[in-house]
Amino acid sequence: MRESSQPLAGLRQRIARLAATGGPESRPAEGWLATGHDAFDSALGGGLAVGRTHEFFAADALDGASAAAFAALVALRTPGKVPLLWLRTVDAGRRTGHIYAPGIAELGGDPDRLLLIETADPKMLLACANDAVRCVGSAAVIVESWGKFPLLDLTAGRRLTLGARDAGTTLLMLRLNAAPTPSVAETRWSIVAATSRELGADAPGAPAFDLELLRWRGGPAGTRWRLDWDKDEQAFRDAALSGAVLPLAARRTVHPLGAEAA
Amino acid sequence: MPLADARAQVPDLAIVPHDPVLDQNWLDRLAQGCARYTPLVALDSPDGLILDITGCTHLFDGEAGLIDDIDRRLTRLGMTLRHALGPTADAARALARYQTRPAPEEATAIRRLPVAALELEAEAATALVRAGLKTIGDLAARPMANIAARFGADAATALRRLLGDAPSPLDPRITPPPIATERRFAEPVASMPHATQILTELVGEAIADLTERGKGGRHFRATFFRSDGLARSLAVETGHPTRDSNLVMRLFAERMDGLRDPLDPGFGFDMMRLAVPRLEALAATQLKLEGGEVRAAAMTELVDRLATRIGRGGVRKFAAVDTHIPEQAQLPLPAIDAPPPTSWPASEPGEPPLRPFYLFDPPQVIEVIAEVPDGPPHRFRWRRTTHAIRRYEGPERIASEWWRRKDNAGLTRDYYRVEDDRGRRYWLFRHGLYDEKPDPRWYIHGLFA
Numbered sequence: 127m128r129e130s131s132q133p134l135a136g137l138r139q140r141i142a143r144l145a146a147t148g149g150p151e152s153r154p155a156e157g158w159l160a161t162g163h164d165a166f167d168s169a170l171g172g173g174l175a176v177g178r179t180h181e182f183f184a185a186d187a188l189d190g191a192s193a194a195a196f197a198a199l200v201a202l203r204t205p206g207k208v209p210l211l212w213l214r215t216v217d218a219g220r221r222t223g224h225i226y227a228p229g230i231a232e233l234g235g236d237p238d239r240l241l242l243i244e245t246a247d248p249k250m251l252l253a254c255a256n257d258a259v260r261c262v263g264s265a266a267v268i269v270e271s272w273g274k275f276p277l278l279d280l281t282a283g284r285r286l287t288l289g290a291r292d293a294g295t296t297l298l299m300l301r302l303n304a305a306p307t308p309s310v311a312e313t314r315w316s317i318v319a320a321t322s323r324e325l326g327a328d329a330p331g332a333p334a335f336d337l338e339l340l341r342w343r344g345g346p347a348g349t350r351w352r353l354d355w356d357k358d359e360q361a362f363r364d365a366a367l368s369g370a371v372l373p374l375a376a377r378r379t380v381h382p383l384g385a386e387a388a
Numbered sequence: 389m390p391l392a393d394a395r396a397q398v399p400d401l402a403i404v405p406h407d408p409v410l411d412q413n414w415l416d417r418l419a420q421g422c423a424r425y426t427p428l429v430a431l432d433s434p435d436g437l438i439l440d441i442t443g444c445t446h447l448f449d450g451e452a453g454l455i456d457d458i459d460r461r462l463t464r465l466g467m468t469l470r471h472a473l474g475p476t477a478d479a480a481r482a483l484a485r486y487q488t489r490p491a492p493e494e495a496t497a498i499r500r501l502p503v504a505a506l507e508l509e510a511e512a513a514t515a516l517v518r519a520g521l522k523t524i525g526d527l528a529a530r531p532m533a534n535i536a537a538r539f540g541a542d543a544a545t546a547l548r549r550l551l552g553d554a555p556s557p558l559d560p561r562i563t564p565p566p567i568a569t570e571r572r573f574a575e576p577v578a579s580m581p582h583a584t585q586i587l588t589e590l591v592g593e594a595i596a597d598l599t600e601r602g603k604g605g606r607h608f609r610a611t612f613f614r615s616d617g618l619a620r621s622l623a624v625e626t627g628h629p630t631r632d633s634n635l636v637m638r639l640f641a642e643r644m645d646g647l648r649d650p651l652d653p654g655f656g657f658d659m660m661r662l663a664v665p666r667l668e669a670l671a672a673t674q675l676k677l678e679g680g681e682v683r684a685a686a687m688t689e690l691v692d693r694l695a696t697r698i699g700r701g702g703v704r705k706f707a708a709v710d711t712h713i714p715e716q717a718q719l720p721l722p723a724i725d726a727p728p729p730t731s732w733p734a735s736e737p738g739e740p741p742l743r744p745f746y747l748f749d750p751p752q753v754i755e756v757i758a759e760v761p762d763g764p765p766h767r768f769r770w771r772r773t774t775h776a777i778r779r780y781e782g783p784e785r786i787a788s789e790w791w792r793r794k795d796n797a798g799l800t801r802d803y804y805r806v807e808d809d810r811g812r813r814y815w816l817f818r819h820g821l822y823d824e825k826p827d828p829r830w831y832i833h834g835l836f837a
Contacts, residue, residue, distance in 0.1 A: 188773075188812050188835075195745045195837030209687060223746030223835055227706035227718040231732035232741035233837065238729040242704045242720060243694055254694055261690040263683030319837075321811035322779075325740065329781035330807035332740050333837035355837070358737050 162361025178312035201266035499525030576656025604629025604670030744834025751831035
């Protein structure tokens with residue numbers, strides 16, 4: 127088919143050229159943030175790719191702690207003393223709670239690696255995140271936001287992703303109480319708390335997570351996982367209840383915001 | 389006088405134990421207040437202040453007006469004031485402390501002071517009195533060489549200082565910064581780019597000075613003096629001593645961008661000053677080729693930049709505090725001060741996490757259905773949602789730190805780790821036992837992963 131207009135054809139060529147040379151997806155990942163769960167990591171080609179953006183959605187506000195802990199644990203699993211940057215707004219402490227270092231130590235993480243950056247408003251959060259992803263030498267950059275984040279549009283997301291790609295840092299966007307929106311993220315997850323393996327005397331056990339892969343640039347989405355955190359091994363493993371990987375579900379949509387809570 | 393004798397004489401005597409540290413703090417606060425009279429205020433511990441009022445008296449209608457003002461303010465604070473003016477700091481101090489006979493002029497007054505005003509060693513002081521030298525005047529009449537030979541070099545120096553023949557340096561509380569460069573302009577600078585250019589030059593000069601001394605700056609302060617008399621200061625701090633002028637200028641640019649009330653030259657700046665109040669040793673370094681150094685340097689620079697932009701309290705690291713009260717167990721400190729790594733309590737292998745990932749401070753009130761008096765909670769209502777509890781562990785009983793409280797009391801908390809029917813884990817506690825409080829309330833203190 128002939129292009130109807132000359133400029134349109136030119137644009138298409140340009141896009142094709144850009145896609146061939148630039149673009150975050152064209153370059154192979156420099157490494158992976160592995161979870162330590164073999165099946166999970168190999169299904170993603172090694173884990174969460176370094177130099178990319180990964181989004182973690184907690185559809186219900188009450189699952190915020192699970193989503194945050196998953197992101198933090200994946201980042202803090204990496205050996206060494208490299209700092210983990212955690213950006214949030216000052217009102218997050220009142221809303222979801224203050225990050226509690228003794229709790230991170232209880233999970234086997236090293237709280238001394240944590241660098242907490244609290245900004246007054248989402249605008250400043252985005253500005254600081256842009257600086258943070260461009261700084262080499264961090265284990266990961268976690269940006270925690272609450273609710274809709276209208277400032278984080280496609281342009282802002284792409285700018286962050288390009289910064290992370292150039293510096294080789296990993297950006298973990300923690301979207302609490304938010305519904306997924308189009309973005310340039312490499313993977314997008316929905317995380318809810320799962321029932322833990324029971325200890326003696328009906329006591330709650332190790333942290334358990336229900337993950338759903340909503341989107342993956344490198345392959346099919348829709349996989350669901352139920353993982354436990356084993357703090358002694360510093361690795362995720364299968365939750366005892368569900369056995370192995372849950373069967374592949376057909377691609378599901380996320381529950382609309384608030385539907386679960388209602 | 390022994391305390392018993394004093395009590396016998398004044399039966400309703402109020403007695404307070406002597407606390408030298410509090411006294412010193414109080415003197416320091418008085419010295420701070422005296423900065424209104426002169427910038428050069430020195431402490432004369434334990435109970436004196438020395439003010440260099442050269443060129444400041446006209447602001448208070450002369451020396452008498454100044455002393456009246458100090459007297460009035462200190463009397464209002466319940467202090468008794470003994471003051472004296474002198475040509476040198478030592479002379480004024482001796483006059484205030486030892487003057488017994490008033491004299492019409494300062495020189496005579498100094499000569500009439502007792503020899504005790506020299507504050508010599510006990511031996512030398514006795515020797516002076518034995519020699520029949522009772523006043524400074526008696527001593528000053530003798531040749532200085534003889535005094536030094538008989539009573540020691542200290543006596544001669546003290547005497548010369550008192551008479552104003554030798555300098556008596558003052559050690560002011562607020563010290564001028566070790567490095568300061570400034571520019572005065574014949575024609576006020578009214579454009580910001582030009583002012584920034586000049587600031588760059590000033591930073592360059594300060595850096596050259598730092599290089600010469602083998603030091604690096606931790607704190608840089610630029611002050612812009614406007615021609616209409618207003619002055620504005622901007623300060624930047626770095627986590628490590630630095631001699632990198634580009635870095636300092638980047639931080640200043642960051643600071644200026646972040647100003648809510650931007651720097652306004654108005655009719656122009658007629659003076660700019662750059663001070664480096666905090667120096668630290670910094671040896672000349674060679675750039676390392678390994679990546680680790682570069683990475684650490686990049687991280688320090690990021691901390692500096694973000695701390696400049698959002699305030700030093702915005703970028704923090706956690707320090708552990710040795711207490712069992714959960715909300716006091718961590719202390720977020722500004723990362724720019726580089727708090728040393730602390731040791732965190734290690735968790736027991738095989739145990740689930742006993743402390744939450746997110747902590748509410750203050751804890752949030754919840755409505756709970758639980759067995760009375762000390763049964764576990766069955767369901768609770770928080771943020772307008774009811775949660776049915778399926779699993780729990782507890783109580784973990786945490787007593788209040790009664791030894792730190794005046795009333796030696798405080799409510800005990802009973803903590804429960806609970807999991808609701810959706811798999812979410814919470815940390816709840818009952819504030820008070822039933823025998824401590826009639827109807828103790830329940831709170832949610834944190835969320836587990």
